[in-house]
Amino acid sequence: MENIIYKICSSDEWNEANRLGSYKGSRDDLRDGFIHFSSKDQVEETLKKHFASQKGLLLLDVDMTLLKEGALKWEISRNGEKFPHLYDELNLDAVIKVTEIPDNR
Numbered sequence: 749m750e751n752i753i754y755k756i757c758s759s760d761e762w763n764e765a766n767r768l769g770s771y772k773g774s775r776d777d778l779r780d781g782f783i784h785f786s787s788k789d790q791v792e793e794t795l796k797k798h799f800a801s802q803k804g805l806l807l808l809d810v811d812m813t814l815l816k817e818g819a820l821k822w823e824i825s826r827n828g829e830k831f832p833h834l835y836d837e838l839n840l841d842a843v844i845k846v847t848e849i850p851d852n853r
Contacts, residue, residue: 755771769840775785
């Protein structure tokens with residue numbers, strides 16, 4: 749299994765994470781009690797379903813091996829698929845790449 753999971757977030761959320769030194773999650777993440785991630789194969793559908801009209805988005809590539817041990821759980825979610833959920837703040841050193849998502853997708 750690839751060691752990379754993906755988080756879609758706004759550039760404002762990412763700027764705030766850099767200011768604070770960790771990413772606490774989006775409003776939805778905070779409501780649900782964990783940070784929502786996607787596998788590589790789930791990113792496009794997540795983008796369409798949850799971020800369709802949003803602009804100024806980023807895709808964070810996160811190395812799972814750099815997360816706090818035991819904080820990441822793969823749980824059944826949309827369409828009976830397992831999704832990665834982080835039950836902790838995201839430490840910024842686990843983010844290995846940040847890519848702008850085009851607004852005209």
